[in-house]
Structures are given as C-alpha cells and as structure tokens.
Amino acid sequence: MPLEAISHKDVKFANILHAVGEFGKFQQRLVVLIIIPGILLGFMYAEYFVFTDQEHYCNTSWILAVGPNLSEAEQLNLTLPQTRNGSFLTCVMYLPVPWDLDSIIQFGLNNTTTCQDGWIYPNSKTRSLINEFDLVCSHNPNDESLRGISMAGFLTGSLIFGFLNDMLGRYPAILTSLLELTIFNFGTAFVSSLHQYFFFRFLVSQAVMGYTISSVCLATEWLVGKHRAHAIFLEHCLISVGVLFLMGLSYSLPHWRLLFLVGGAPMFLFIFYICIVPESPRWLMMKMKVEEARQVLCCAASVNKRTIPYSLLNQLQLYGKMVTEASVLDFFYNRHLRKVILMMNCVWFTVSYIYFTLTLKMRGFGMDLHFRKAMSSIMKVPVRLCYLVILEYKGTKWSLIVTLTQTTIMCILLLLFQDTQLDSTIMLMLVLGESSLAVTITVLFIYTAELLPTVLRAKGLGLAILASSGGAVSSETMIHQFLSLQPIVLCCILSCMALYFSLLLPETQDQPLSDSLEQFSEASFQRKVSQIIEDISRKRNYDTKKMAMAEDSTCGDVSEEAARNAIINAQISRLDADNLINTAWRSSQLRKLTTRVLEG
Structure with a gap:
C-alpha cells in the first residue's frame, strides 16, 4: 500500500498500540490463548485414522x-x-x-x-468406523465424499464466520467457534449412524475454519509487525503438532469413540475463554464504541505496566457513519479493493489446487497413510520456521514470492521427472512441495489480513477461503477426469500466474493496518488530482510555447495564464487540506476542476 494511501487515523492508532507496548504480558497472554486451540484443531484430520482399511x-x-x-x-x-x-x-x-x-x-x-x-473382521485389533458400521464393499464411502464433507464445512464456515466476525466482533466469533468445536467434536463419540457422523464432522470443519479466521483477525488487529506473523505461524505449527498427537491417540486407543472422548474432553477448558479473550479495539472503533475501545486499550496498558498519554488516547475519534455500512459489495464498487481481492483469490485458488494435486499424487505411491501424515506434519514445522526468518527481514509480500517461486520450480521438476522410474525422488519432491505450500497458506492468511481494512477483513478472508475451496474441487476433478500429466501442467501454469499476481500486490511491511475504507478513496482521489495536475502542466507547457510564438500578445497572455494557474492551484490546495470523506462530493469537485481546466 503506498504511503499516501494510509489514513492519519491508522497512524495514530498504530502509535497508541506502540504506547500500550508492542509485545508485553498482555500480548504474550493473547498469543498463548490463540495458539493453544491449534493443537486440538488437528482433529479435523480424524477421518484419516477412523476410516483405516480393515481385512474383512x-x-x-x-x-x-x-x-x-x-x-x-x-x-x-x-x-x-x-x-x-x-x-x-x-x-x-x-x-x-x-x-x-x-x-x-x-x-x-x-x-x-x-x-x-x-x-x-478376523484380524482386527481395534474398533473403527469401518467394522462398526460395516463400511466395506459397496457400502465403503469413497475418499471424494469424505473430503467433500470437510470442504463443505470449510466453505460454509468461511462465509458464516466471515460475516459473524465483522457484524458481532472477534470475541463472539471465537467463542462461538470454540463452543461449536467442543460440542460436536466431543459429541462425535456418541453418534449412532454414519449420517450422524458426517453431520457432526461437517460442523466440526465449519468451526475449525471459523476459529482460524477469527484468530487471524484478532492477532492481526492486536499485534504489531513481526509479532503478528510469529503468532499465526505458531498457531499453524501447533496444528501440525495436533495431527501427531491425534495419530498417537489413534495408535494407543482400541476404539474410535475413545479417540473423540479423550481428544474432545480438553476442549471444555475453553469455557474459560469467555472471561479472558479480549475484543479487538480496531473493530470496536469501527462500530462506534469508542469508550469500550479506550477501556480495552487501557486494560492492556495496565497489564503491560504502561501508561497511554491522555493526549494520545483522546485522539481516538469516531470514524464516520460510512464505515459501519461496509459490506461485501464494497469489494466490487471500490477499485482498489476489487483489484486486491481478485488477485488474492487467484493466488488462493492456485495454492489450494496445487496443494491438493500433490496430496492426491502422494496417495498414488501406495505409502502407508500414518507414515505419510506423520512425515508431512513433521516437515511442515521446520519449513515454517525457516520461512518465518524470511518474513521478518523481507516482509509478507516477498515471503509469498519466495514460496511461490519454490512451488513453480517444484512443479516444473515434477513435470520433467513424470515419466521416469525415480519414485523416491518424485516422492521427496512431493513432500517438499506440500510442505512449501502449507507455508504459503500461512503467509497468505497473514498477507490477506494485512491488505484488507478492519471493516472488511473477515469477509475478505472468507472470500479467499471460498476461492481456495474452488481450487480443491478443481484439483479433485482434474486428477480423476484427465490424464496424469495434465494436472501437473496446469500446476505449472497456475503457479506462474500466481507469482505474477503476487508481484503486483502492494507491500505491507512497516505499514500501519488500515481500518476503514476512507484511505482507499483518498488514494484514488489523490491519483485523480495528480493526473489533473499533470494535465495542467502539459497544457501550461503548450501555452508557454504558443505564447512565445505570439509576439504581439505576450504580456497579456502571460498575466492571464498566471491568474488561471493561481486559481487552479488554490482549488487543488483547498481539496487537499479539507481531508474529504464523501466520495460523491470529491467526484463533483474533480469534474468542476477538470471542466475549468479544459475551458481555460
């Protein structure tokens, strides 16, 4: 985002957060509260361990x-x-x-x-869904239906909690998602049919996506700079740890119902989140709750043993009525937001498509499911930590570019080795590619949240997840409907396209977060004024040459031109000093200014 597009209110709010303390005890406690549920979010992969093949x-x-x-x-x-x-x-x-x-x-x-x-099931030592509901032969649910249930939950969760976050706040959205996750994950142990199981897992997937969006928004709006990236990276690392924890439970417990009882019981501890999770002060400001925002900030400062200067705290003012009316349609009407959301959705679609394509390719090698998930989860943690270093020094934009470049190279290598017999080499590239794409998804969460304003941040993340779901469905279709070479070719094309779009996106490193839609309108307004100034300059140069050629009326033309330029410059200065918010008013002023220039 260019510097001139940043609102003065956003800079003042960033100064208040610095006065509160960049990473004191309050922020440390917040990070712990955000990342702890990440371990139990790994239970969204429970289907891999309760639908294991049974000899029958x-x-x-x-x-x-x-x-x-x-x-x-x-x-x-x-x-x-x-x-x-x-x-x-x-x-x-x-x-x-x-x-x-x-x-x-x-x-x-x-x-x-x-x-x-x-x-x-003569040799079965454990009780799974397969031998309890006799899901064999013609009754065996295929992998597509299982992934479809989870994908439907992710899709609806992204839409529902995207709107819920921006309407009710980050605090209610987090509590709702944790409550839904606790009830239906623990309740899965008591289902009596396969249809009930699918319904409960659908709601669990919905809650997982809801918590992911809500926690990213809360961390983005409370934390500053690299601490924001650290929190989100740690949360996603703990999801991988949660998958390993789930795998250990599935090996040690003899019954699939015990897996959900033992794994779901700790989630009831999240009831205490009702008292200790703070609301986002940025969202409170967007909803005109200035006093509540000041109280939350003062509470955070007292925990950090800091004091916010009264003059700085008094600068928190209402942002105007327009911000509360922001809706998903603003992504269409606002030119800057439309460009950002379209390019980000293309990148999300591409990353999801390639990720699921590589995952489905890995299954074709006949590797043991538990070993594959364990290797993938273990690899993702160090890879994420390595890219965290890149993000600290280069920012989110260049971290995304690096991950997409690595993905592009990996897809090209897979295309070259497609017809060879080097199965171990191909398998290694698939694992590295999957780990790199998992990091890319983490970077995309951070980058998307930083690019979007607070008033539309959760809705924008929901739309990005919607595009990601489209990529997953497209991957499933391509793998099963076309030749084995075509999906990899499409991966190469899409990765190059995503890399190009990522180069066009603005940088967010060392930039304050945007809260309202005001700065985007201001940036557009200033670009239009700059264009008019350039037109005036060209006209002035043309008139100067014309005056030099007209010997008889030189003095009169110069004085007339100077008077005209003085009037126009005064109008431009007045427009710049008024700090206008109403876009329609600005457009009318621009039309008048343009007409005056052309008539002159």
Whole structure:
C-alpha cells in the first residue's frame, strides 16, 4: 500500500498500540490463548485414522449350524470363493444350502452371492468406523465424499464466520467457534449412524475454519509487525503438532469413540475463554464504541505496566457513519479493493489446487497413510520456521514470492521427472512441495489480513477461503477426469500466474493496518488530482510555447495564464487540506476542476 494511501487515523492508532507496548504480558497472554486451540484443531484430520482399511470377509456363520466344531480356516475354505493366488474374495460368498456337513465337504458349493449376513473382521485389533458400521464393499464411502464433507464445512464456515466476525466482533466469533468445536467434536463419540457422523464432522470443519479466521483477525488487529506473523505461524505449527498427537491417540486407543472422548474432553477448558479473550479495539472503533475501545486499550496498558498519554488516547475519534455500512459489495464498487481481492483469490485458488494435486499424487505411491501424515506434519514445522526468518527481514509480500517461486520450480521438476522410474525422488519432491505450500497458506492468511481494512477483513478472508475451496474441487476433478500429466501442467501454469499476481500486490511491511475504507478513496482521489495536475502542466507547457510564438500578445497572455494557474492551484490546495470523506462530493469537485481546466 503506498504511503499516501494510509489514513492519519491508522497512524495514530498504530502509535497508541506502540504506547500500550508492542509485545508485553498482555500480548504474550493473547498469543498463548490463540495458539493453544491449534493443537486440538488437528482433529479435523480424524477421518484419516477412523476410516483405516480393515481385512474383512462375508459372515458365513450359517455353516456352524451343521458343523459347530469347524475352525475359522475350515469355515472360510468351505464358504468363500478363492482367487487364483489362493486368497479369499472379500465381497462374495457361496450361497447357503440345506445340506449336512459331509455333503458340503464332498461336493462343495458352487453358486455365489453377495454377502447376506454382514461381514467379519478376523484380524482386527481395534474398533473403527469401518467394522462398526460395516463400511466395506459397496457400502465403503469413497475418499471424494469424505473430503467433500470437510470442504463443505470449510466453505460454509468461511462465509458464516466471515460475516459473524465483522457484524458481532472477534470475541463472539471465537467463542462461538470454540463452543461449536467442543460440542460436536466431543459429541462425535456418541453418534449412532454414519449420517450422524458426517453431520457432526461437517460442523466440526465449519468451526475449525471459523476459529482460524477469527484468530487471524484478532492477532492481526492486536499485534504489531513481526509479532503478528510469529503468532499465526505458531498457531499453524501447533496444528501440525495436533495431527501427531491425534495419530498417537489413534495408535494407543482400541476404539474410535475413545479417540473423540479423550481428544474432545480438553476442549471444555475453553469455557474459560469467555472471561479472558479480549475484543479487538480496531473493530470496536469501527462500530462506534469508542469508550469500550479506550477501556480495552487501557486494560492492556495496565497489564503491560504502561501508561497511554491522555493526549494520545483522546485522539481516538469516531470514524464516520460510512464505515459501519461496509459490506461485501464494497469489494466490487471500490477499485482498489476489487483489484486486491481478485488477485488474492487467484493466488488462493492456485495454492489450494496445487496443494491438493500433490496430496492426491502422494496417495498414488501406495505409502502407508500414518507414515505419510506423520512425515508431512513433521516437515511442515521446520519449513515454517525457516520461512518465518524470511518474513521478518523481507516482509509478507516477498515471503509469498519466495514460496511461490519454490512451488513453480517444484512443479516444473515434477513435470520433467513424470515419466521416469525415480519414485523416491518424485516422492521427496512431493513432500517438499506440500510442505512449501502449507507455508504459503500461512503467509497468505497473514498477507490477506494485512491488505484488507478492519471493516472488511473477515469477509475478505472468507472470500479467499471460498476461492481456495474452488481450487480443491478443481484439483479433485482434474486428477480423476484427465490424464496424469495434465494436472501437473496446469500446476505449472497456475503457479506462474500466481507469482505474477503476487508481484503486483502492494507491500505491507512497516505499514500501519488500515481500518476503514476512507484511505482507499483518498488514494484514488489523490491519483485523480495528480493526473489533473499533470494535465495542467502539459497544457501550461503548450501555452508557454504558443505564447512565445505570439509576439504581439505576450504580456497579456502571460498575466492571464498566471491568474488561471493561481486559481487552479488554490482549488487543488483547498481539496487537499479539507481531508474529504464523501466520495460523491470529491467526484463533483474533480469534474468542476477538470471542466475549468479544459475551458481555460
């Protein structure tokens, strides 16, 4: 964002936050409150551990009525058809017959049918959703439906909590998302059908996305500079730690219901967040709650053992009525916001598409699911810490450029090695690419929140998540509908496009956050005035040459031109000094000024 686009109110608010203390005890406590739920947010990946494959066969206990002393192996040999390599078919059985055991052994069974009495799981040591609800054969839910449930939750959560954050505040949105996450994550242990499970997981995914957006907004509006990036990076690192914690529980607990009971019980501790989570003072100012904003800031200063000068605190004034009327339509009507949100949504779409494409490619190598998730979660933590150093020194824009450049190179290498037999090399590149894209998503959360004004920050993040969901769905379609080479080719094209858009976005390093839409209108207004000044300058140069050529009327023309320029310059100075807010008024003044110049 150019320096002239920053509102004086935003600079004053940044000065107040510096007076409160950049990273005192209050901010440290806030960061801890934000990142602790990150460990339990990892439970949104529970589907990877409760839908594990189970060895199963048709239940043929009918034969025990005529041969109660048969061993398990003998029962399977007599009642299940076999493949050429000697293994039993899992979804087919021999049709029961009213014979005695000797006749069955002598003549054997020939007619086959699908499983009639359910399935058995002879070597299963744990109780999972697969063997509890018999989700095998034709009843097995495919991976697309499982990912679709989570994606639908992310999509609706981004929209609902995007509007909820900007309407009711960051504090109610965080409490609502934590309450929803606690109830439905713990309640998953008591579902009695697969449809109930899917409904509960949909609401859990919705709450996870709601908390992510709310926590990013709160951290962005309370913290300053690099501390903001540290908090969001730590939260996302703890999500990876939460996945490892979830994996350990799934290995140690014998029943899938215990996984949600043990993992969901600590979430009830978040009830205490009602008393200790602070509201964003920036959002309070946007809602005309000046006194409440001053009280929150004074409370933060007292915790940090600092004192805000009365003259500085008294500078908090109402921002005007226009900011409270901001809606998602402002992304369309405001030229600057429209450009920013379109480019950011393209980048979000690209990152999501490539991330899910690489994830689906990894599954094609037949690697164990638990090992793959563990390796991915472990890799993401050090990679995020490395990019945190880049973000501290170069800012969010160049951190995004670096991650997208690495992603582009990785996609090109994958395209070159696509037809080779170097599976280990391809696997390594897929893991590195997935980790790099996970960091890119973290940077995008920070960058998007910094680019958008407080009055539309959560809604903008919700629209970005919506674009990200579109990328995930497109990835799923491309992988299953087209040849294996085409999705990687599209990854290369999209990554180059996203890199180009990231170069066009403004830098936010060392810039105060914007709160209202005022500065965007001011930036547009100043650009128009600058253009008019340039037109005046060109006209002045042209008239000067013309006057030099006209020998008879030199003195009269010069005096007339000087008077005209003095009037125009006075009008421009008056427009610049008034600090106008009403865009329609500014437009009318510009039209009058332009008309006067042209007539002159």
